[in-house]
Amino acid sequence: MKHFLIKYRFKTGTREAWHEHIQQFIAWLDSEPDVKGKISYRCMKERDGDGYYHLAAASDEQAIKTLQSKDFFKRYTEESKRVAGGEVEVVPLELIAQTS
Structure with a gap:
């Protein structure tokens, strides 16, 4: 598995519209046959701030490449940059340990 933390501060737009956009993106992930699962x-x-944190995990490099080729991913990435005022940080993570 490949893990990533995406972090930014919300700066532009309404939170309600942004949350709906996030929910739609997740619905696409759950329904798009090429990346589902x-x-x-x-x-x-x-809770009391403007910081957003997205945790993403991909089964392998091919899943990442497939996702990056999808139009819905490109739109979501652009919208993420817009609501963050252009400042989005993507941090690749290395798993050390986890619960079973």
Whole structure:
């Protein structure tokens, strides 16, 4: 598995519209045959702040490449940059240990 943390501060637009956009992206991940079951995605925000954190995991490099080729991913990436004022950080993570 390949893991990533995507983090940014929400700066532009309405939170409601952005949350709907995130939910739509996750629905596409769950329904798109080429990536269904190969990509895990979770979005969280600071309870009392503007920080957003997305945790993504892909089964392998091919799943990442397939996702990156999809139009819905390209639109989501652009919208992420827009709501973050152009400042989105993607951090590749290395798994050390986990629960069973």
